[in-house]
Amino acid sequence: MVEIVYSPNTENEVAVIGAGPAGLSAAYHLAKQNIKTIILEEHPQVGRPVHCGEGLSSLALKRMGLEDVPSSALGLKIKGIKIIFPNGQYTVFREEGYDLNKDLFEQYLLEKAIAAGASLQAECRVFQFSRKNGIWSINSNKMLIKSKAIVDATGYQSLGNKILNLDPNGPNLIAGAQYLIDNVKNDGFIEFYIDPKLAPGGYLWLMPKDKDRANVGLVSTDSINIHKNLKIFLTKVGLDKNKIIRPFGGMIPCSGPIKKTYAEGIILVGDAAGFTSPMFEGGTQLALKSGQIAAYTLAKAKEIAAEKKLADPYIEELLKNYEIEWRKNFPPYQKILQGKKFFYSFSEEELNTIAKILPNDLTNLDMVQKIKILIRLFAIGKNIKKTNFFKAMETFSYSVAEKYGW
Ligand SMILES: Cc1cc2nc3c(=O)[nH]c(=O)nc-3n(C[C@H](O)[C@H](O)[C@H](O)COP(=O)(O)OP(=O)(O)OC[C@H]3O[C@@H](n4cnc5c(N)ncnc54)[C@H](O)[C@@H]3O)c2cc1C
Structure with missing residues (x-):
């Protein structure tokens, strides 16, 4: 058997790549179980820039035990969702939630992870990793990091899938564009517009935010005309004269989980694994939950390996419990x-x-x-x-x- 050279003082048990909701949730739950965890994030500040409509249900917060989120991060209380058809007729679904200030929400998640014992390396872009004798060597723009396991939380770009080729075809991505707009009054409802002309294969939204702001955006298979169609939509809903505080575009996985969401020494979580809600592509709750499941899978693997005196705790045989667990919880894709x-x-x-x-x-x-x-x-x-x-x-x-x- 190959002896694993590993020093807990200089090396990390788990490296979490990406500090979005999935990575931060994984890091918090790992650190809570006394597993030495480092978070590697390419941006200087966690949570910024925001790349999300920022809607999250109250149930998601409750389910994840996140009931002490500061009100500044919670943003605007939401009463439910209006689904608006092309003729303007709508139906409502009442379900409480928030339109978060997601940068502050993610910073709150980071504080929890740090308080539990995790550490953060910001401005650290990982571009390659490989595993030998049960230890990952992770190459980044900053340094070489060593860890026994990786949680890949790199979002839709899914670095783990690129390097390990777990699903050569997936996940499919749909283009999204969104403007943060000023001076928008609201009645507390998120509005989803079904409009095959402006958003073929997708939909448009108006997500009211605190301080009379709103995220107005769309996902659409017509990525070429996405900004043009968003501008037409702004005119349609009478917001074309309002100040655009921040425009952005992003991609969202839209074909369900990739073929395999783990491999020896690594688990993929959140968008990196393709976990978004198939109909309206919300991904934050699934990101938080998959991060938690990944953390508990790794902790359990460590425990079993110690009992059985296995040299490498993160063998596929033990990590496959991750897929078993998320399949039990997540929707039938x-x-x-x-x-x-x-x-x-x-x-x-x-x-x-x-x-x-x-x-x-x-x-x-x-x-x-x-x-x-x-x-x-x-x-x-x-x-x-x-x-x-x-x-x-x-x-x-x-x-x-x-x-x-x-
Ligand atoms: C336009 C739009 C609107 C959306 N609206 C909603 C919504 O209202 N509600 C909802 O639930 N979901 C929404 N989503 C989806 C939601 O944003 C994602 O599903 C969710 O953020 C996924 O979390 P994550 O942690 O997996 O990935 P991300 O939030 O994408 O986080 C990934 C992190 O990894 C970092 N990273 C990436 N590569 C590297 C690397 N190589 N090295 C180091 N760091 C790296 C990134 O900087 C980032 O911080 C929306 C998405 C888009 C694009």
Whole structure:
């Protein structure tokens, strides 16, 4: 057996690459279990620049035990989501959450991780890593870092997948663009606009924020015209004269998890593993949860290896528990992706008919309301293919906080 040369004073048990919600959650839960953890982040400041619509459900915070988030980071309390169809008709889903100030939220997560014992190396861009005798050598612009395990939390660019080729084809990415806009009044609801002309294969949003600001953006398969279409949308909702505080563009994984989310000595979390909610691409709750599952998997592997006197605790056989665990928790991706395809294949006319079929409020539908939907579907939805409608509606139901939708 090869002896592993490892000094706990100079080397880290786990290196977490990327200080987004996934990496910070992993680092916190690792450090909490007395596992020596270093976070490597390419930017000088954690959380900045913000690259997110910043919506997060109250349930996500509760589930993750994050109930002491400072109010400055929580931002604006949200009452629910309005889904607005091309004809302007809408249906609401009431579910509480926040439009965070996500930079402050991530800095709060960092403080928790540091208080638990993790350390941070900022302005540290990792570009390569390789493993020999159970130890990773991690090359960055700053230094060579050694660790026994890696948590890859590098976001949609998924450095681990690039280096280890865990899924040569995945994940598929969809383009997003967003402006932070000033002077926008709100009624506490997030607005999702379904508009196949401006956002084919995606949707547009208006996420109200504190201090009368809003994130206005879209995801769309038409990446070439994405900013042009966002400007048209701003005019449509009467915000074209408002000051744009900050524009940005980004990519979001949209095809579900990559084929394999772990390998010897490494676990991929958050966007790096392809974990976003399939319908509306929210990824923060899944990032936080996958980081936690990764941390507990690594801690358990360490414990088992100590019992069995294994030289390397992070063998695939022990890390496969990560996939077993997230599959138990996370939504059934293949099913939802199929429903999403049906939803985005509806024409504008069909979507407007669906708007008439659905009630004004989708929250806690009882049997009578469901039967009324069916009656309207058969009465006025002659142009709608029924199986596509049911599959699309099922996919919609996976967008709630309970199903890790936001
Ligand atoms: C336009 C847009 C709007 C969105 N809106 C929402 C929303 O409202 N709600 C929601 O839940 N989700 C939303 N998302 C998705 C959400 O932002 C992501 O799913 C979530 O941030 C994923 O977290 P993460 O930690 O996996 O990755 P990220 O948040 O992307 O964090 C990755 C971190 O890794 C760092 N990094 C990357 N490569 C390296 C490297 N080589 N070396 C060192 N550091 C590195 C990055 O700097 C970054 O800090 C949105 C995304 C976009 C693009």
